[in-house]
Amino acid sequence: MKKTLLFWGLSLVLLSGLMAQDKLKMIFVGDIMGHGPQIESAAIEANKLYDYSPCFKFIAPLLAQSDLAIGNLELTLPGKPPYTGYPTFKSPDELPLALRAAGFDLLVTANNHSNDGGLLGVQNTVKTLEKNGFYQTGTFIDSSYRAALYPLIVYKGSFKLAFLNYTYGTNGIPTPKPAVVNVIDEKVIKADIEAAKAHQPDAIITFVHWGDEYQLTENERQRSLAKKMLDWGSTMVIGSHPHVVQPIKTYPLPQADSTMRNGLVVYSMGNFISAQTKIYTDIGLMVEIELEKNASTQKTAISKTEYIPVYRYLYRAPGAAKSTYMTLPVAAFENGLMATQQPMSEATRAAMKQSADVIRKNLTQFGAIERKVSAEEILQSTEK
Template identity: 25%
Template sequence: MRRNTVVLAALGGAVALALSACGGSSGTPEAKGATGATKPAGTPPSSPAAPAKEPILLAFGGDVHFEGMLRSRLASPSTALGPIARTLRAADYSMVNLETAITTGGTQAPGKEYAFKAPPSALAALKAAGVDVTSMANNHGMDFMQSGLRDSLKAIKKTGFPTVGIGRNADEAYKAHRVTVKGNKLAIVGATQVLDDHLIQPWTATDAQGGLASAKNEARMVQAVRDAAKGSDVVIVHLHWGAELEPCATAVQRRLAQRLKEAGADVIVGGHAHIPQGGGYMGDAYVHYGLGNFVFYSANGQTANSGVLLLRVQDGKVTADKWKPARISGGLPHLLKGAAGAAELKRWKGLRSCTGGLTAAPS
């Protein structure tokens, strides 16, 4: 269980009051959200009762890789993500987008100006920073083609690190990762709508080919969300989508978000634009169109604008949200404080005007 008292101080106001019901105690990232009790000696065995559902706090960061000056940070995975790890650990469940292949070899994809790869220690770095699940469904997840895919899947299996949007076939790639956090049954799905035209076929997972879950196949994506909704309290969908450096959600993003919401998604987050896009409520679901860069060696200017999205979930619905603005320096995000933080938060809230009707509160 994570220390929600850290979050109470961060959110402030009404959101902080709402979160006070969460409680919390000290613990390691691996122990967050865990519950348990010791029975007195001699107690007869019985069917375990379903744990009560407590309010939980979700945290989301944007695109992560370990290129350039960031590669050396993997020499010490326990501190690789720097101070932002405190914010990720303070939540009950955290997620980022891992925008790189996990391989030290492989054959680079043809025709790509930028190709990213990292050793398996990248997964250890995410875990140490308090990240609980990642998506590799993006336009860099298979930068080193099928050989790189095999290495990535091997690393995922060996480490046991929860990773969505990638698999040995379509069933695996579209399959939701399921986990129970403080009595809340979560299902997380990942997919990409961004693929180079000449790589759509070789990168897309099919019945006979390993690869990535593609949101270009909207019917399959909708079915994946419907499947995820069965037996779960909260469905989280992570999408790689949108237009680079475009602050406004595209018509394609807005249409897909609506379809996935109708299919059962409660939280829809994503990225690709390299800058933060707007977020808000679509009815009773929360949509954040673009989380921006997060751990990214080349971030500068507007692409260095970043942040952490915090969502409070209770009884299967998002009841409060908070965008914590950050600025990337040296490849790592640092939370903004004081006047700088207030100004960037105000600017980010203004982006809601071009999200196609997202609101500041659920309805």
């Protein structure tokens, strides 16, 4: 009898493990910026020592719930001063250190600021991210590096994922040889998706830096390219660059076997953290996407998509010499329930909620669903 119970116990454990591996939760965030005020805020000793960890204190509990956390790193890491913000973004290496500690796993680096630091900036960004344990793609040390490591293939549990990344341009700064920055070229993207399909991944995730800055609606070029990339085989398209939130949309796609699949496009997640002050640039998204694999057919589909509005908060503690940039989940803070953990004036809270509600309305009209993050969910983790 004991042997029978032991057998069934082991079977249940193994079955439970298999079922758990058949779902994969990813969290995507928008533009991780490095403006001058952010660099100054993080400085403990200018040009020598920086601390960005307070920026992500209230986001780390959410990242910890994912199997993969992914962001767009819109800056370069030259590895030495001078560190600068707009128009040429060069940040200290302590920033990726803090991002890794907060729970990020993968950073894409093809954007209009990829070449801000010249050859050193491109190459050292790749090396620094690798040194800190990140998956990274979009920019490469040289063409042989790209040939060997692109598409980026990531294994997680029972899932194999392919990641691609492209930018519309690099602000007119030519990519310094021998470095490579992926730019939008439809023939190249189609070929890269075909190369990704040859790996037989469970999902192909394509990141694109595109669109019109500060516009809450995607343009026709985005829609056209998104549809092509889905038709070519991308499971989802994740967008960045506008610095404000644009819609999340699902497109039904007929398949060769007469079935249908849903292709997902997140047109822009806005800023994750920045020092921009234009309207709605202080509100961004974390987008949680769950993949589910059918254990019998081994087919994978998107089973859940939810968004979490986040707010860039600038806080100066009483008596402090300078302010701290923070990213906060809006729902946990908008009702004042986190006041003992993180003070916020009523005027700031009202402004945060007003901006977030505009974004929510824009997303809801296309069927996007918000995951309401509670204050308790954040408190339980930050108080440990």
